[in-house]
């Protein structure tokens with residue numbers, strides 16, 4: 090039997106399972122409550138402000154480690170690419186503040202953006218940071234590229250659905266507050282195309298790196314799935330409390 094050695098092929102099943110997860114199926118439905126979606130976007134933006142904060146440093150570290158191991162070309166790519174990830178946490182934090190302000194203009198109970206931003210170092214966010222730390226400090230630091238490929242692929246595949254759903258449910262004024270998702274959907278179409286080419290080229294020159302790359306890619310999907318699930322659970326829990334207290338007042 091001929092074994093397919095391409096990274097893309099080997100990721101197909103895991104990507105399919107990720108996309109078919111009940112977390113996304115339950116979420117991307119026209120029946121979704123508007124207020125719950127808006128609250129989710131606040132939790133999501135606040136969590137993203139912590140999620141992406143150390144990524145530029147991890148990419149730089151991957152670059153240095155690749156140089157140490159003799160992967161000069163990929164090391165240079167990481168060092169060049171790390172600048173692209175600089176400061177994205179500020180977009181997400183600004184979105185959180187703007188979304189809360191917009192909520193407070195129209196909805197009850199009033200929310201405090203600081204509370205969301207102060208509690209954003211969640212278990213799923215820590216797990217994502219740990220994944221980067223394990224990869225860049227381990228024996229296969231080039232796995233950082235697989236993390237990047239999968240995360241940017243999620244931006245490109247799931248980001249537009251989130252924007253359309255938000256537009257459909259909450260209107261254009263709310264969409265204008267979602268700069269983090271919008272900018273990533275736009276930029277990551279290009280980034281992802283380049284990253285996939287770089288990965289393919291790297292594997293063709295270093296075939297023994299394929300399995301560690303696939304392992305890193307699959308772990309990334311698992312960790313991101315946990316992150317999405319956690320955002321939804323935190324949202325539903327808070328939404329349940331809001332609904333219960335407004336019923337109590339009636």
Ligand SMILES: [Fe+2]
Pocket residue numbers: 141173174177273
């Ligand atoms: Fe980013």
Ligand SMILES: [Fe+2]
Pocket residue numbers: 173241276277280
């Ligand atoms: Fe990107």
